[in-house]
Amino acid sequence: VADGATTVEVEAGVLRIGEVARSTGLTPRTLRYWEEIGLLRPTGYRKSGERLYAPSDLARVGRIRDLQELLGFSLTEVRAVLDTEDVDVLDRVRSELRDGDPSPRRRRELLEAGVTANDALLGRLDETLARIRAFRDERAASAARMRAALEEFRE
Amino acid sequence: VADGATTVEVEAGVLRIGEVARSTGLTPRTLRYWEEIGLLRPTGYRKSGERLYAPSDLARVGRIRDLQELLGFSLTEVRAVLDTEDVDVLDRVRSELRDGDPSPRRRRELLEAGVTANDALLGRLDETLARIRAFRDERAASAARMRAALEEFRE
DNA sequence: TTGCTCCTCACGTCACGTGAGGTGGC
DNA sequence: TTGCTCCTCACGTCACGTGAGGTGGC
Numbered sequence: 001v002a003d004g005a006t007t008v009e010v011e012a013g014v015l016r017i018g019e020v021a022r023s024t025g026l027t028p029r030t031l032r033y034w035e036e037i038g039l040l041r042p043t044g045y046r047k048s049g050e051r052l053y054a055p056s057d058l059a060r061v062g063r064i065r066d067l068q069e070l071l072g073f074s075l076t077e078v079r080a081v082l083d084t085e086d087v088d089v090l091d092r093v094r095s096e097l098r099d100g101d102p103s104p105r106r107r108r109e110l111l112e113a114g115v116t117a118n119d120a121l122l123g124r125l126d127e128t129l130a131r132i133r134a135f136r137d138e139r140a141a142s143a144a145r146m147r148a149a150l151e152e153f154r155e
Numbered sequence: 156v157a158d159g160a161t162t163v164e165v166e167a168g169v170l171r172i173g174e175v176a177r178s179t180g181l182t183p184r185t186l187r188y189w190e191e192i193g194l195l196r197p198t199g200y201r202k203s204g205e206r207l208y209a210p211s212d213l214a215r216v217g218r219i220r221d222l223q224e225l226l227g228f229s230l231t232e233v234r235a236v237l238d239t240e241d242v243d244v245l246d247r248v249r250s251e252l253r254d255g256d257p258s259p260r261r262r263r264e265l266l267e268a269g270v271t272a273n274d275a276l277l278g279r280l281d282e283t284l285a286r287i288r289a290f291r292d293e294r295a296a297s298a299a300r301m302r303a304a305l306e307e308f309r310e
Numbered sequence: 311t312t313g314c315t316c317c318t319c320a321c322g323t324c325a326c327g328t329g330a331g332g333t334g335g336c
Numbered sequence: 337t338t339g340c341t342c343c344t345c346a347c348g349t350c351a352c353g354t355g356a357g358g359t360g361g362c
Binding site for chain 1: 218221224225227240241242244245248263266267269270273274276277280281283284286287288290291293294295297298300301302304305
């Protein structure tokens with residue numbers, strides 16, 4: 001052990017709430033609130049009550065923020081959209097297989113619903129992209145007008 | 156008068172709060188709240204207290220929504236950004252001229268601050284555009300994975 | 311008079327922020 | 337023991353939503 005690392009993590013890659021907060025730019029309060037409403041549950045707890053998060057939770061945090069900030073979804077809407085993610089959908093397909101529902105009909109339904117939801121989301125993202133581009137053009141024109149006014153005063 | 160227009164507007168192009176709400180997708184409550192915090196004041200009032208909005212107010216509503224929804228600004232931040240708009244900045248330059256401050260130094264300061272603020276805004280817009288594109292790509296990949304799973308089950 | 315829209319309180323809600331007071335491991 | 341981070345209440349805040357009760361013009 002050449003470097004100064006002496007603290008040992010109980011489980012590898014497991015993060016405490018403060019570490020998740022720092023690496024995502026959120027506050028611990030936000031993460032606790034998301035848990036309160038069932039949006040993001042930590043993978044485990046210590047006996048003391050301390051929350052423990054896995055790396056996959058970090059990825060989920062990123063997708064929640066995207067839906068919230070980039071598309072303006074409420075947390076209820078965010079949860080609905082996350083239910084259509086491929087990770088979740090494919091997990092559900094596999095767990096239904098384990099639970100003894102081998103009907104290909106049900107599996108196809110889940111996957112097709114996921115694909116449909118994704119297409120709707122892609123549509124909204126493209127709308128938002130178009131709105132931002134239009135707004136950026138307006139602002140570029142505004143800056144140009146002010147620069148022109150500056151030139152005018154200069155003479 | 157060939158068409159069915161019989162109602163006459165007191166002042167041409169002037170809108171009541173309900174009409175503004177409908178054409179912008181907001182609620183009257185939202186418009187009153189924005190007035191409460193000094194973000195959007197109607198151009199006038201009737202003796203009865205009824206609010207009257209001009210077409211220019213409609214344009215301002217659009218820009219407020221863009222800053223709020225597309226960039227996630229708080230209403231305090233929105234107001235600060237709107238103060239750097241060319242319409243407002245150029246108006247201020249002119250009114251300072253009327254009020255007897257003919258110093259070209261002051262005019263240049265106002266315009267240069269406006270241009271700088273606009274450039275910062277354009278930067279944020281480009282960042283947001285990049286984030287949305289990345290998110291869209293992730294989701295497109297997710298849809299592709301689910302489509303692949305569908306194909307798998309089909310055989 | 312009946313509708314429709316407007317008005318002003320004023321309390322409710324969503325997504326957290328912000329202390330208050332206390333516990334657990336180096 | 338001192339710091340640091342964690343915990344659970346619990347009240348505050350921002351940006352409205354949602355009635356409650358009343359007015360003004362066709």
